[in-house]
Amino acid sequence: MAEPILELRGLSRRFGALRAVDKVTLAFERGRVHAVIGPNGAGKSTLLNLLSGELRADGGSVHFRGEDVTRAPPDRLSRLGIGRSFQTATVLEGLTCEETLRLAAQSCLRSSMRFFRPSDRYPEVNARAERALGECRMTARRSARAKDLSYGEQRQLEIGMVLATSPQLLLLDEPLAGLGHDEALAVVDLLRAIAVEHTLVLVEHDMDAVFSLAAAVTVLVNGKVLETGTPAQIRASPAVREAYLGEEEP
Amino acid sequence: MTARQRVQALLCAGALALLAVAAVGDRFWLQLFGKAMITCIFAISLDLLVGYAGLVSLAHAAFFGLSAYALAGLTNRLQLVNPLLTLPLALAAAALAALCIGWLSLRAAGVYFIMVTLAFTQMLFYLFSEAPWFGGSDGLYLSQKPLLSILGRPLLDLGNRTAAYLFIFAALVLSYFFLSRLLRAPFGRVLAGIRGNEQRTRALGFSTARYKLTAFVIAGAVAGLAGYLDAALYGFVNPAELGWRQSGLLLMTVLLGGRGTLYGPILGAFLLTFLEHYGARLTDHSSALIGAVVILVVLFLPRGVAGLVERGGRG
Ligand SMILES: Nc1ncnc2c1ncn2[C@@H]1O[C@H](COP(=O)(O)OP(=O)(O)OP(=O)(O)O)[C@@H](O)[C@H]1O
Ligand SMILES: [Mg+2]
Numbered sequence: 150m151a152e153p154i155l156e157l158r159g160l161s162r163r164f165g166a167l168r169a170v171d172k173v174t175l176a177f178e179r180g181r182v183h184a185v186i187g188p189n190g191a192g193k194s195t196l197l198n199l200l201s202g203e204l205r206a207d208g209g210s211v212h213f214r215g216e217d218v219t220r221a222p223p224d225r226l227s228r229l230g231i232g233r234s235f236q237t238a239t240v241l242e243g244l245t246c247e248e249t250l251r252l253a254a255q256s257c258l259r260s261s262m263r264f265f266r267p268s269d270r271y272p273e274v275n276a277r278a279e280r281a282l283g284e285c286r287m288t289a290r291r292s293a294r295a296k297d298l299s300y301g302e303q304r305q306l307e308i309g310m311v312l313a314t315s316p317q318l319l320l321l322d323e324p325l326a327g328l329g330h331d332e333a334l335a336v337v338d339l340l341r342a343i344a345v346e347h348t349l350v351l352v353e354h355d356m357d358a359v360f361s362l363a364a365a366v367t368v369l370v371n372g373k374v375l376e377t378g379t380p381a382q383i384r385a386s387p388a389v390r391e392a393y394l395g396e397e398e399p
Numbered sequence: 400m401t402a403r404q405r406v407q408a409l410l411c412a413g414a415l416a417l418l419a420v421a422a423v424g425d426r427f428w429l430q431l432f433g434k435a436m437i438t439c440i441f442a443i444s445l446d447l448l449v450g451y452a453g454l455v456s457l458a459h460a461a462f463f464g465l466s467a468y469a470l471a472g473l474t475n476r477l478q479l480v481n482p483l484l485t486l487p488l489a490l491a492a493a494a495l496a497a498l499c500i501g502w503l504s505l506r507a508a509g510v511y512f513i514m515v516t517l518a519f520t521q522m523l524f525y526l527f528s529e530a531p532w533f534g535g536s537d538g539l540y541l542s543q544k545p546l547l548s549i550l551g552r553p554l555l556d557l558g559n560r561t562a563a564y565l566f567i568f569a570a571l572v573l574s575y576f577f578l579s580r581l582l583r584a585p586f587g588r589v590l591a592g593i594r595g596n597e598q599r600t601r602a603l604g605f606s607t608a609r610y611k612l613t614a615f616v617i618a619g620a621v622a623g624l625a626g627y628l629d630a631a632l633y634g635f636v637n638p639a640e641l642g643w644r645q646s647g648l649l650l651m652t653v654l655l656g657g658r659g660t661l662y663g664p665i666l667g668a669f670l671l672t673f674l675e676h677y678g679a680r681l682t683d684h685s686s687a688l689i690g691a692v693v694i695l696v697v698l699f700l701p702r703g704v705a706g707l708v709e710r711g712g713r714g
Contacts, residue, residue, distance in 0.1 A: 201602065227604035235602075241595030252588045256604040261585040262613065268585045295595075314604055 154179040154318055154348050155200070155231075159209035162195055169195040171372035172209065177318070182340075182349040184359045187369035188392075193352045194236055196369065197320050200350070201233040202226045213318070228256065232316030234307045236323045236352075240295035246306055247278065247291040253313035254278040277313055285309030286339060301332030305339065318348045325355045337362065360384065368392070402709040406662055409708060413665075414572070421564050429564045430632075435672035436571045437628050442652045442664035443578055444621035449650065450659030451582060452614045453594040457646040458500050458516035459622050461523050462493040464641025466623030467630035468527065469493070471539045482545040482555065482631075489627045490620050497619025501612050520643040527638040538637025545631050557631045567628050574621055579661055581617070590614055594659075651689075655696050657705025666704045 153176035162170040169192045177183045185193050198204040200211060202223035210219045213229060221229070241249050251268055254277035255261050268274060282288050285305045290298065295306060304324055311319055324340065325333045337358050343349065344362065353359050359366060360380040368375040368383060370392050376383065383389055400408070420432050441463055448454040469489040473479040479488075504515040528536040544558040557563045581587050589610045592600035601607045630636045639645065648671075656667020674692060678685030700706050 203598070203602075222606075223598075223601050224604050224606045227602055233602055235599070239596050239599045241592050241599060243595050244591060248588070248591070252592050252600075253603045255585050255588060258585060261589050261605060261610075263585040264581045265584055267580070267583040268588045269583075271585070274585075310599075310603060 152179060153177055154214060155350075156212040157200075157209065158212070160196070160199055160206055160211060161208040162192075162199055162204060163207050168372045170199060170206075173369075173372070173374055174209075175367060175374060175377065177348065177350055178365070179348050181364040182344045182351055182362050183365045183367065184351045184353060184363035185367050185369055186353065186356075186359055187375075191369045192372040193369055194322055195372075197233060197322050197350070197352060200226075201231060201320055227314055227316070230315075230317035231320065232311035232314050232318070233320035234304075234311050234322060234324060236326060240298070240303050240306055242296050243294070245292050245294055246287050246298070246309075247282065249295055249306060250281045250309055250313045251275070251278040253310040254281065256314045277315065281309045281313035284312050284339075284343065286335075299332075301328050301335065304328065304332075304336055308336075308339065308343070312343065316347070318350065319343070320350045320352075322352045323354065324351070325353060325358055333358070405708060410662055410665075414568075417568055421561055421568070424561055426560060429560050431672065431676060433564050433567050433632050434629075435669050436567045437625050437632065438649075438652065438668035438672055439665045440571050440574045440628070441622055441625035441649060442656065442668045443574060443661050444618045444625065445649050446653050446658055446661055446664045447578060447582075447590075447614055447618045447621070449653050450661075450664075451587065451594060452590045452611055453597075454505075454611060454615065455513050455650070456504075456516045456615070456618075457513055457643055457650070458504065458519050459618070459649055460641050460643070460645035461500065461520050462497050462619040462622040463626035463629070463645070464523070464527070464636070464638070465496050466490065466493040466626035467636040467640055468533060468539070469623075470545070470627050470630045471541055471636045474545075475539065475542045478542075480543050480546045482547050482557065485545055486624075486627060490623045493623025493626065494616050494620040497616045497622075498612070501615035501619070505608060505611055505615065517643055517646075520641065520646055524638055524642040527641060533638070534636075536638055538635060541630060541634045541636075544634055563632055567632065570624060570628060574624065575661065575665075578621070582661070586610070586613070651693050655693055655703055657700075657703025660703075660705040662708075663703050663705030666708075670704065 155177040157173050157175045160170060160173045173196065185196065187193055195204065199206050202221055206219055210217055213231060218226060251274055254274045255268060257273055257277055282291060285308050287305055287309055290302060298306060308324060324336055328336060333355065340362055351363060363380055365377065366380055366383040367377040368389050375392055376386055376389055417432060420428050445459045448456050466489040469492040470485055473485045473488060479485050500519045504512055507515050527533045533539065546553060547555040555562060557566060589600065589605050593607050593610060597607050652667040652671050653664045655670060656665065657663025674689050675685060678688045682688060696703060
């Protein structure tokens with residue numbers, strides 16, 4: 150049996166009286182695509198925010214490769230190997246694709262408190278940025294300003310930024326949100342290629358994409374885990390159908 | 400010509416013109432251009448914060464003024480005249496003040512950051528205008544200007560007008576290269592990321608708070624260099640130099656010239672220095688004249704005078 154790369158034990162987060170994430174216990178296994186699905190407001194983004202350090206947990210703990218990282222801030226988690234993308238594309242305004250990826254690739258330097266040598270003269274940074282540019286299939290758009298990209302391209306660049314930090318675990322929050330049919334297909338294809346070498350936690354509403362990519366699926370409803378299983382099990386589960394899939398499919 | 404080449408040509412021509420002023424050696428021009436170059440150093444240091452790190456600081460005059468007072472104190476009380484001692488000490492004082500003020504004010508974000516930096520500047524202004532050891536609101540004269548001599552032979556005498564002018568010129572050239580290198584280095588790229596989207600940059604593994612504080616300290620030290628040169632050029636310091644009015648005027652200089660370009664604030668500094676000087680000759684209301692120019696530029700040239708250069712002056 151594969152060892153978990155990330156383990157959540159009783160993880161909770163409240164907003165006032167609302168239990169956005171309620172005692173979630175889960176294990177994400179190394180080398181797999183694990184999808185987290187659930188209706189709007191189920192707490193999926195909040196869960197990712199807890200895992201990436203954007204939000205502090207009220208209770209429970211998170212263990213990354215055995216180390217307790219519950220209180221670690223986002224920059225430390227990124228350096229440890231947890232990369233994340235955001236639900237709305239958050240490209241860095243004013244930078245080109247290449248500059249964006251080179252910045253992300255700088256995370257391979259022990260510190261970026263370097264004041265003299267231009268960043269494009271660090272061979273390791275260049276190599277990493279170039280690799281990420283290819284992996285997110287944006288090589289042809291290298292000199293385009295991030296804000297001039299189409300929405301689909303922005304999402305690809307967003308994934309490229311995560312890849313350039315050489316993460317062991319990728320947390321992706323709705324990478325297909327807002328994409329047209331063809332753009333979504335391109336990103337699914339991209340995710341499939343990334344999944345070969347990485348562990349992915351995928352939050353997504355697009356069920357076709359989820360069932361075609363994921364090896365494991367967790368259904369979250371009202372902040373609680375309703376069920377975890379293989380795509381086939383989830384599809385067949387009456388509880389899930391009632392709570393979630395039923396609403397979506399006519 | 401590309402925009403980049405045009406900027407380089409402009410900077411080279413400007414540098415030659417400044418050297419030509421030194422060759423002519425006219426007292427009035429040395430003083431006016433010397434002052435303008437000091438404002439340039441001061442303005443590009445603020446541009447690092449406003450234009451690159453996205454931090455609108457009104458505390459910047461504090462570092463300029465503290466360094467100027469540090470020179471006055473070291474000269475008058477400790478009889479230190481060697482710039483190899485006084486310059487590093489004055490810069491260290493400015494950097495240390497920037498570390499303290501930055502550490503506290505960077506806890507606030509957005510408009511609160513602006514307010515906190517303003518409050519610090521106000522406090523220092525009152526401290527220096529009220530306290531008698533600093534000469535109060537009248538300010539202080541330096542008992543002697545910085546002088547570097549080896550074996551009794553003067554090597555660099557900032558009391559000499561031309562030498563001081565050339566020293567300021569060298570300081571401007573060095574500051575410009577230092578900052579433009581720094582902006583292309585990994586550190587500067589992280590600042591660009593922070594300006595684009597701080598949360599995203601943090602998620603890429605950069606402790607953005609530390610980078611912002613470091614930028615604040617570096618900018619404070621460079622502002623300190625400008626303050627040191629100002630005190631050395633005029634042989635006089637006064638509390639207005641570290642007031643919020645000076646901070647605000649500098650912010651106007653940066654916006655007028657075009658923030659986030661380094662050379663824009665240089666253009667802005669020359670423009671404002673001349674406007675102030677000739678405006679005061681033309682009218683008693685030179686502040687209103689400057690205000691009108693700033694309003695026109697902000698309305699019609701949102702990227703400052705630098706925007707004009709980049710479009711090749713085609714309007
Ligand atoms: N910062 C916040 N402050 C207060 N309430 C919040 C905050 N963030 C999220 N919530 C609430 O917590 C609940 C879970 O939100 P969350 O964004 O995690 O849902 P989600 O599953 O990602 O939904 P979606 O599918 O729409 O993205 C929602 O009811 C939301 O309104
Ligand atoms: Mg969400």
